[in-house]
Structure formats: structure tokens, C-alpha cells
Amino acid sequence: MLRFICYRLVTALTVLWLVFTAAFLLVRFAPGGPLESADALPPSVRANLEERFGLDRPLREQYVESLRAALRFDFGVSFIHQGQLEVGELLSRAVPISLELGLYATVFALFVGLLAGIVGARRPGGCLDRAVTFLALSGYAVPSLVLAPLLVLLFGERLAWLPVSGWDGVASKVLPTVALGLVFAAALARLSRSSFENALKEDFVVAARARGVSERRILVRHVLPHGIGPVLGFLGPALAQVLTGSIVVERVFAIPGVAEHFIESALARDYPVLMGVVMLYSALLLLLNLVTDLAHAYLDPRVMEPAR
Amino acid sequence: MKRPISIARWLRGRFCGHGRWLTGGAAAVLAFFVTAGLAAPLVSMRLTRFAPDELHPELAFAPPGARAIPRLNPRYDGDSSAFAALDHDGDGLLRCYRRPSPDGGVPLLAMAQRDWPVIHEEIVASLERLEARGVMVDEFFGAVTGRLVCPALDKRRVLYDGFYATLLQSFDGGAGVPADGELEIDEYPHDPGQVSSEVLAAAEYLEWPLLGRAGFARLDLNGDGKLHREEILEATRSLRFNPVHLLKHHDRDGDLAISAAEFPGLPRPSVYLLGADSLGRCLLTRLLYGARVSLAVGFGATALSLFIGILFGGLAGGGGSRRDEAMMRFVDVLHGLPFPLVVIMALVVLGRGLWALILLLGVTGWMTMARVVRGQVRALRQAPFVEAARAYGARPGTIIGLHLLRNAAPPVLAYAVLMVPGAMLGEAFLSFLGLGVAPDSPSWGASIAEGAAHMASAPWLLWPSALALGSTLMAFHLVVRCR
Numbered sequence: 001m002l003r004f005i006c007y008r009l010v011t012a013l014t015v016l017w018l019v020f021t022a023a024f025l026l027v028r029f030a031p032g033g034p035l036e037s038a039d040a041l042p043p044s045v046r047a048n049l050e051e052r053f054g055l056d057r058p059l060r061e062q063y064v065e066s067l068r069a070a071l072r073f074d075f076g077v078s079f080i081h082q083g084q085l086e087v088g089e090l091l092s093r094a095v096p097i098s099l100e101l102g103l104y105a106t107v108f109a110l111f112v113g114l115l116a117g118i119v120g121a122r123r124p125g126g127c128l129d130r131a132v133t134f135l136a137l138s139g140y141a142v143p144s145l146v147l148a149p150l151l152v153l154l155f156g157e158r159l160a161w162l163p164v165s166g167w168d169g170v171a172s173k174v175l176p177t178v179a180l181g182l183v184f185a186a187a188l189a190r191l192s193r194s195s196f197e198n199a200l201k202e203d204f205v206v207a208a209r210a211r212g213v214s215e216r217r218i219l220v221r222h223v224l225p226h227g228i229g230p231v232l233g234f235l236g237p238a239l240a241q242v243l244t245g246s247i248v249v250e251r252v253f254a255i256p257g258v259a260e261h262f263i264e265s266a267l268a269r270d271y272p273v274l275m276g277v278v279m280l281y282s283a284l285l286l287l288l289n290l291v292t293d294l295a296h297a298y299l300d301p302r303v304m305e306p307a308r
Numbered sequence: 309m310k311r312p313i314s315i316a317r318w319l320r321g322r323f324c325g326h327g328r329w330l331t332g333g334a335a336a337v338l339a340f341f342v343t344a345g346l347a348a349p350l351v352s353m354r355l356t357r358f359a360p361d362e363l364h365p366e367l368a369f370a371p372p373g374a375r376a377i378p379r380l381n382p383r384y385d386g387d388s389s390a391f392a393a394l395d396h397d398g399d400g401l402l403r404c405y406r407r408p409s410p411d412g413g414v415p416l417l418a419m420a421q422r423d424w425p426v427i428h429e430e431i432v433a434s435l436e437r438l439e440a441r442g443v444m445v446d447e448f449f450g451a452v453t454g455r456l457v458c459p460a461l462d463k464r465r466v467l468y469d470g471f472y473a474t475l476l477q478s479f480d481g482g483a484g485v486p487a488d489g490e491l492e493i494d495e496y497p498h499d500p501g502q503v504s505s506e507v508l509a510a511a512e513y514l515e516w517p518l519l520g521r522a523g524f525a526r527l528d529l530n531g532d533g534k535l536h537r538e539e540i541l542e543a544t545r546s547l548r549f550n551p552v553h554l555l556k557h558h559d560r561d562g563d564l565a566i567s568a569a570e571f572p573g574l575p576r577p578s579v580y581l582l583g584a585d586s587l588g589r590c591l592l593t594r595l596l597y598g599a600r601v602s603l604a605v606g607f608g609a610t611a612l613s614l615f616i617g618i619l620f621g622g623l624a625g626g627g628g629s630r631r632d633e634a635m636m637r638f639v640d641v642l643h644g645l646p647f648p649l650v651v652i653m654a655l656v657v658l659g660r661g662l663w664a665l666i667l668l669l670g671v672t673g674w675m676t677m678a679r680v681v682r683g684q685v686r687a688l689r690q691a692p693f694v695e696a697a698r699a700y701g702a703r704p705g706t707i708i709g710l711h712l713l714r715n716a717a718p719p720v721l722a723y724a725v726l727m728v729p730g731a732m733l734g735e736a737f738l739s740f741l742g743l744g745v746a747p748d749s750p751s752w753g754a755s756i757a758e759g760a761a762h763m764a765s766a767p768w769l770l771w772p773s774a775l776a777l778g779s780t781l782m783a784f785h786l787v788v789r790c791r
Contacts, residue, residue: 011640011641023650026658137786138782145777149760149770150774152760153767240647240648262652266652266656266741266743274653282646
């Protein structure tokens with residue numbers, strides 16, 4: 001187990017380092033850098049600016065310096081906002097909101113997805129099963145990109161039940177959570193349905209039935225822990241989709257999360273913020289991947305052996 | 309041993325067995341959008357008559373059913389009575405002639421490029437041909453831009469302009485309807501006594517419907533039963549037409565002039581079947597061209613991913629265990645990257661464009677394909693028929709080509725088909741954020757973003773692109789659905 005954890009940890013850190021290096025090189029050699037548009041500047045001002053942003057030192061020194069800074073999660077000062085706003089400060093305001101949204105969506109997706117999976121697996125080919133399969137398929141067809149505006153149109157504009165923008169109060173959090181979580185729930189439903197269907201055919205279920213254990217107890221105590229393994233294995237990669245979806249959802253619902261800064265910085269070529277967001281999301285994603293993998297390995301130790 | 313599946317059998321299973329209606333329907337949807345994408349230029353010229361980038365600012369956010377006169381490829385009303393008014397030198401021909409104008413005139417090509425931002429190659433070519441012969445189509449352009457001095461036409465133009473310019477001041481608030489800056493059918497002049505006799509004479513000369521319901525309908529371009537200032541302004545420009553188009557399609561005897569017999573009449577407004585976007589562009593045309601972009605990115609990125617994935621997976625699966633291990637660890641490492649963000653960052657830094665998008669989505673999407681290919685190759689190289697082939701001394705090329713590739717093809721292709729909607733979704737996602745192919749290029753993602761932004765005021769903007777994207781993604785998954 002320890003060896004497995006170490007291996008995964010080293011891999012994650014390597015990836016993080018790779019992302020950082022790639023991002024650093026991209027930004028340094030990008031056309032249209034922070035000083036490109038300012039070629040009319042007098043040389044003294046230019047030198048001053050270069051010194052301030054540390055662009056006058058050799059590349060290797062810059063790299064080591066910014067790597068060190070990144071380890072302290074210090075990505076410098078945003079180019080826009082008149083150089084007043086630190087990236088760390090900017091993100092520390094936005095990150096909790098995005099995390100909250102992601103958490104709600106994940107919990108919602110797990111609840112709906114697993115429930116639909118169990119319901120579908122209990123009677124394969126039945127009415128409910130077909131409904132679940134349809135839900136799972138429409139999850140592919142209706143990504144957050146399409147679902148979020150449609151939800152706003154239906155519940156916000158036509159029925160006017162729920163507020164469609166902002167992030168305060170319970171009511172304003174319902175639609176974003178559903179818009180982000182439902183797509184994810186569809187994928188989970190599909191996966192957990194087949195996984196539970198296999199688990200229901202196992203000998204121990206037959207044995208439990210023979211012992212006269214109640215159907216509900218079989219589902220909760222025997223089938224659920226056994227069938228949830230593949231779902232956990234899928235959770236890690238799926239979180240990347242949640243992350244992408246959250247950018248869209250935050251934009252549609254005007255939630256003051258990380259996505260807003262990310263898009264704004266991407267359009268304005270605000271490299272410090274862009275780099276900060278990419279590193280933050282990478283770190284978050286790798287951490288979550290690690291956690292789900294460990295949980296998966298804890299539940300199903302066979303995962304740890306390299307099955308190559 | 310399990311018999312390897314052939315593609316023909318797989319297809320038969322999909323389209324003849326249980327659930328063939330679903331698969332068939334999905335395939336029909338796909339065929340529809342592929343055809344629409346491929347035929348977008350043709351359909352937009354023949355059906356919608358608008359170019360994807362053709363701006364009609366007066367019709368911004370117009371609902372479905374609004375009308376405008378297409379600049380590039382209008383339909384003509386077949387009514388030749390306007391010919392006399394256009395033929396201001398009275399020689400019975402609308403001619404292209406070289407005009408020794410005091411200001412030298414604007415070169416034809418430059419003028420055309422200014423007036424029609426999107427010019428199809430053939431039209432550019434025909435313009436260049438005209439210019440090479442020292443020809444300027446001033447008579448047409450004069451009618452279009454009103455720059456030419458032509459007493460007969462200009463007098464009528466002034467009369468019309470005066471009539472339409474004072475239409476709102478004179479009649480808004482009449483017939484018991486409150487004055488609201490718009491003209492309704494009851495307020496519109498019906499009686500010849502309400503209009504000066506000169507205007508009436510000019511209208512009669514051109515057989516131009518002026519009064520009553522016919523005159524109202526001529527002006528009410530968006531068909532909402534009210535005349536707005538913008539609509540009236542657009543109507544006064546309706547003598548506009550595209551001289552190049554006229555020459556190209558109606559100059560039957562090839563003398564670069566239009567005679568009364570050849571004259572097809574005045575351009576008719578065409579209908580915006582799905583409404584107009586924020587810049588007054590035809591939504592249906594943009595939807596069709598969006599299919600083009602979407603499918604180009606989907607298939608292009610998939611082809612690239614397929615190539616890299618087969619190469620990488622084949623090298624890993626075909627080699628020794630140490631090489632295999634190292635290469636697959638590399639894939640694991642890459643798999644942990646947050647690719648949407650990396651692609652966005654690369655697009656921002658390196659610049660946008662269709663090829664950049666295909667390249668980036670392709671380069672970041674091959675990892676799972678490599679895993680699939682590697683798994684197939686590793687499984688198949690142990691298969692009895694491969695050992696048998698090796699035993700009777702088949703060359704490695706034969707083994708790879710005949711046995712490995714052919715038998716690995718069905719799962720690899722099935723996965724490749726599933727990668728297309730992934731890449732399409734990637735393109736839509738990036739366009740949605742405003743980071744797509746180009747700021748103004750037609751794209752379903754960009755269209756959804758605009759529809760989402762103007763949902764309350766213009767709900768018809770959202771549906772077409774959302775449905776198109778959704779049904780295409782669904783169709784891809786249905787065609788290759790798992791049992």
C-alpha cells in the first residue's frame with residue numbers, strides 16, 4: 001500500500017512539474033508578451049519594467065525563481081487591474097466558490113447516478129432500466145454547454161421559479177448544481193448500472209438470498225460496496241469533466257468563481273493569472289485523482305498490482 | 309477461440325438486429341449534418357441566399373420570418389418595369405462601360421470588397437476578368453450607391469427618400485393609434501389624397517406599391533405588423549442589387565450588359581427562416597456553416613489522434629515488455645493533465661485558427677486510443693492464427709497488415725467514432741468561451757453562447773444550435789452504443 005501511495009504521489013508531482021514547465025516555456029516564448037505592445041516605451045522605462053517582472057535575468061534563473069514562487073503559490077501580480085492585484089489574492093477569493101459548486105455537483109451526481117444505477121440494475125431490460133439508459137445516453141447528447149442555457153431558459157425565464165445568476169442564497173445554487181451535476185450523473189448511472197448488474201449476479205448475492213437476507217440489505221451491504229469500485233476508478237477522470245463543465249456553468253450563471261478570471265485572463269493575455277489558474281486546477285485535479293485512486297485501492301486491493 | 313469480428317458483421321448487427329431503428333435514426337441525423345456541412349455553400353446560396361458573414365444591422369435580433377435583401381445572391385421579382393428607371397442613358401442596355409470620372413472612380417474590385425465582405429472566389433475571378441478588360445460596371449454601381457448623376461432616377465430617389473423620411477413624422481399617431489415611434493397598419497396612408505401627387509407619379513412609374521396594405525408589406529421586413537425607423541431606411545435602399553451577380557447569371561449573350569429582355573427585375577427580400585443574430589446575420593446559414601467547422605474539427609482532430617494513438621500504441625504493444633512499460637507509464641502521466649486548460653493556454657499563447665484547433669485537440673486526445681491499440685496488439689500477437697502465420701514464415705509486414713490491423717480494426721474504429729463527438733464538444737466548448745476558430749467564424753458553440761446571453765429577449769437564438777449540437781453528439785453515441 002505504502003509503495004502504491006508513493007508511486008502515485010511521485011507520478012502526480014512529476015505531472016505537476018511538467019505542467020509548470022510547459023506553461024512557463026509557453027508563456028516566456030509567446031508572441032505578444034506583456035511588453036510586446038509597449039515597444040514605444042523609452043529604453044529606461046522598458047528596462048525598469050523588465051527588472052520589475054524579472055525578465056532581464058537569464059532564463060534558467062527565471063525558471064528556478066518562478067518555480068520557487070509557484071511552490072509558495074505566488075504567481076506574481078496580475079498584468080491587468082493596474083498591477084495592484086496579486087494572483088494569490090484574486091484566486092483566494094474565487095476558489096472557495098468554485099470548490100463549493102464542484103462539491104455540490106459531485107454530491108448531486110453521486111446521489112442521482114448511483115440511485116439510477118441501482119434502480120436500473122435491479123430489473124435489467126425493465127421500464128425503469130430503459131429510462132436510466134435513456135438518461136445516461138442523453139448525458140452525452142446534452143453537455144453542460146447545452147443544458148445550462150436550457151435550464152436557465154426553462155426555470156429562470158419561462159417559469160421564473162429560480163434566480164439565474166449570482167451565488168448567494170440556496171435558491172441561486174440549485175440550477176448551477178443541477179446543470180453541472182446532471183451530465184456527470186448520467187455517466188455515473190451508465191457505469192454503475194453495469195457494475196451493479198454484474199455484482200447482482202455474484203455468488204455471494206445468491207448465497208445471501210438463500211440465507212433469507214432482505215433485498216434491501218443485500219443491496220446496501222453486499223452489492224453497493226462491491227459495485228462501487230469501478231465507479232470510484234472512473235471518478236478521477238470524470239472530475240476533469242466536472243472542472244471543464246464548471247467553467248461553462250460559472251459563465252452561464254455569472255458565478256464569481258475561478259472561471260471568470262480564467263477566461264478574462266485568457267482573452268487579455270494576462271499570463272500570471274492564466275498560469276495560476278492552470279497550476280491550481282492541475283494540482284486540484286491530481287489531488288482528487290490521487291484520493292479516488294487510493295479509495296479505489298482500499299476497496300479493491302487488486303488495483304495496486306500493476307496489471308500490465 | 310472467439311472468432312474475430314469483421315466490420316461487415318458489426319455493421320449488420322447494428323443496422324439489422326435489435327434496435328435498428330435507433331441506429332438508423334442516428335445514422336440519418338449524422339448523414340443530415342454531414343451533408344449540410346458539406347453542402348453549406350450551395351444551400352446558403354440556393355435556399356437561404358445569405359452569406360454566413362453578411363451583416364444586416366437593421367435586422368439585429370430579428371425573429372424568424374424577418375426579411376432582408378441578400379447582398380450577394382438575391383432572387384429577382386421578374387418584374388421588368390424598373391428597367392426604364394435604371395437605364396438612365398436610355399439606350400435600352402444596362403451596360404458596363406469605362407467611365408472617365410473626375411475622381412477616377414473607385415476600382416471595381418476594391419469597391420466590391422468593401423460592399424460585400426464575403427466574396428466567393430468565382431465572383432472575385434469574374435471581377436478580375438472584368439477589370440482586366442478595363443471595364444467598370446458603373447451603371448449598376450450608380451444604381452446601388454446613388455453616386456451617379458442620373459436626373460430621372462435621382463429625382464425619383466429624392467421623392468421616395470423624402471416620402472419615407474417623413475413617413476414617421478407625418479403619420480405616427482394618426483387614426484386614433486397613440487404615437488410610439490412605430491407605424492402600424494391603421495396609421496399607414498391608404499388614400500392617394502394623403503400623399504403628394506409627385507410621389508404618386510414616381511410610384512406609378514416604377515409600379516412600386518406605395519399605399520395601403522401592399523405598400524406596408526413592402527416595408528415591413530420583419531413581419532411584426534409594425535414599421536420601425538430601421539425598416540423604413542432599409543426599404544429605401546431596396547433598389548440595391550448586386551451587379552456582379554446580375555451579370556454573372558443574367559447576361560445571356562455575354563456582352564457584359566443587361567438588356568430589357570435579360571433584366572430579371574428588382575431584388576426580392578429573402579426570409580430569415582431561423583431569425584437573425586445580434587449582427588443581423590442569417591442564423592440558418594450560420595448553422596450550416598457551423599456544421600462544417602464542427603465536423604472539420606471533429607474528424608480532423610480524430611484523424612490526428614488516431615494516427616498518433618495507433619503509432620504509439622502499436623510501438624508499445626509490439627515491443628518488449630520494458631519498452632511497453634515505459635511507454636504506458638508515459639501515457640499514464642499525460643492522462644493526469646487537465647487538457648482543456650492546457651489547450652486554452654496554448655491557443656491563447658500560440659494563436660487561434662482551424663488548424664491550430666485541430667492540432668491541439670488531436671495532440672491532446674490520443675492517450676486512450678493508444679491504450680486501446682496497445683491492448684488489441686498485445687492480445688492479438690498471442691493469438692493462434694498469428695503464431696500459425698509466423699510458423700509458416702509469413703513476413704512481418706503481412707502479419708501486421710493482414711492479421712493484426714484487420715482484427716484490431718473494429719474496436720479501434722468504434723473508439724475512433726466515439727472520439728469525434730469528443731473533439732466536436734471541445735470545439736464547441738472553446739467557441740462558447742470565445743476562444744474558437746476565429747472571433748466571427750460561424751460555430752455552434754459561439755452561437756449557443758450568444759443565445760445564452762440574449763435568452764430573455766431573443767429565445768430563438770439558442771434552440772437551433774443547441775439542438776444541432778445535442779443531436780449530433782447523441783447520434784454519434786447511438787451509432788456506436790454499447791449493449
